[in-house]
Structures are given as structure tokens and as C-alpha cells.
Amino acid sequence: MKTRGFEVLSSYENAGINLPVRSTEHSAGYDIEAAETVTLAPGEIKLIPTGLKAYMQADEVLYMYSRSSNPRKKGLVLINSVGVIDKDYYNNPENEGHMYMQMRNITEHDVLVEKGERVVQGVFMPFLVADGDDDVEKAVRAGGFGSTGA
Numbered sequence: 062m063k064t065r066g067f068e069v070l071s072s073y074e075n076a077g078i079n080l081p082v083r084s085t086e087h088s089a090g091y092d093i094e095a096a097e098t099v100t101l102a103p104g105e106i107k108l109i110p111t112g113l114k115a116y117m118q119a120d121e122v123l124y125m126y127s128r129s130s131n132p133r134k135k136g137l138v139l140i141n142s143v144g145v146i147d148k149d150y151y152n153n154p155e156n157e158g159h160m161y162m163q164m165r166n167i168t169e170h171d172v173l174v175e176k177g178e179r180v181v182q183g184v185f186m187p188f189l190v191a192d193g194d195d196d197v198e199k200a201v202r203a204g205g206f207g208s209t210g211a
């Protein structure tokens with residue numbers, strides 16, 4: 062039975078994408094790699110593809126956190142602080158649920174991120190809903206990054 066996990070996007074099937082793993086016995090985060098080599102110019106914000114989508118249960122979310130070594134070792138920050146990957150992003154009609162890492166180069170030189178480099182870590186978590194949540198009509202997710210409006 063499938064409960065939660067990662068899958069390679071169909072368009073990246075033969076691209077040598079590694080499924081995320083936890084690097085130590087008690088790590089909370091599944092390390093997530095860049096699916097392509099990208100260069101970020103000074104100050105630039107880029108969506109780095111992972112070639113991955115994540116599935117999970119209805120009351121679960123996947124949080125993507127930056128690796129703590131990124132600012133000093135790479136000169137990169139996860140510019141949206143935490144990536145929230147919703148259950149209904151998986152297999153959405155726009156991009157199949159492709160997870161992106163939104164990174165900003167905080168240095169004054171180009172930063173190279175090579176394919177296969179670990180950039181962020183994904184942590185699966187349960188979440189709670191507020192009273193009256195069932196009474197509110199919900200839209201069907203069609204994509205990400207502003208798909209539900211401004």
C-alpha cells in the first residue's frame with residue numbers, strides 16, 4: 062500500500078533522478094537533489110527543478126526546508142523560507158506536481174548548482190484544520206506558484 066513518498070516525474074524518467082533518502086538513522090529530512098545543473102547570477106531567484114512529485118495522505122503536508130549549510134557553503138537561501146507541498150499538488154494537470162526549490166543567490170558572484178547536488182530537505186508532517194473548515198467550499202488545485210490567484 063502506498064502511504065507517502067516521492068516519485069520521479071514522467072518527463073524525467075530517464076534522467077537519472079535519485080529518489081530522496083534520509084542520510085542518517087534519525088534525520089527528519091529527505092534530502093532532495095537538483096534535477097538539472099543551473100547557474101544563479103548574483104541576487105537572482107530561480108526555481109530549481111527536482112524532477113520529483115510527492116504523494117501523501119489527506120491530512121499530511123510535505124515541508125521543504127533549506128539545508129543549514131546552504132548560506133555559508135553555497136551562498137544560497139530558500140527565498141520562500143519553507144516550501145509547502147500540498148497533497149493536491151500531486152499529479153495536478155498543469156505540471157504533474159513537479160516540486161521546485163526557489164533559491165536566491167545571496168553572493169556577488171555566480172553560483173553553480175550541479176545536477177545531483179542536495180539542496181533542500183523534505184519533511185512529511187500531519188496538519189490540523191480549524192473549526193468550520195468543512196463548511197467552506199474549496200477549489201480543485203490546478204497548479205502551483207500562484208495558481209489560486211493573487
Ligand SMILES: O=c1ccn([C@H]2C[C@H](O)[C@@H](COP(=O)(O)OP(=O)(O)OP(=O)(O)O)O2)c(=O)[nH]1
Nearest residue numbers: 144145146147150160161205206207208209210
Ligand atoms: O517551494 C515550493 C512551494 C510550493 N511549491 C508547489 C507545491 C504547492 O502545493 C504549490 C502551491 O504552493 P503555495 O500554496 O505555497 O503557493 P501559492 O503562491 O499560494 O500558489 P497557489 O495559488 O498555487 O496555491 O506550489 C513548490 O513546488 N515549491
Ligand SMILES: [Mg+2]
Nearest residue numbers: 206207208209
Ligand atoms: Mg497556496
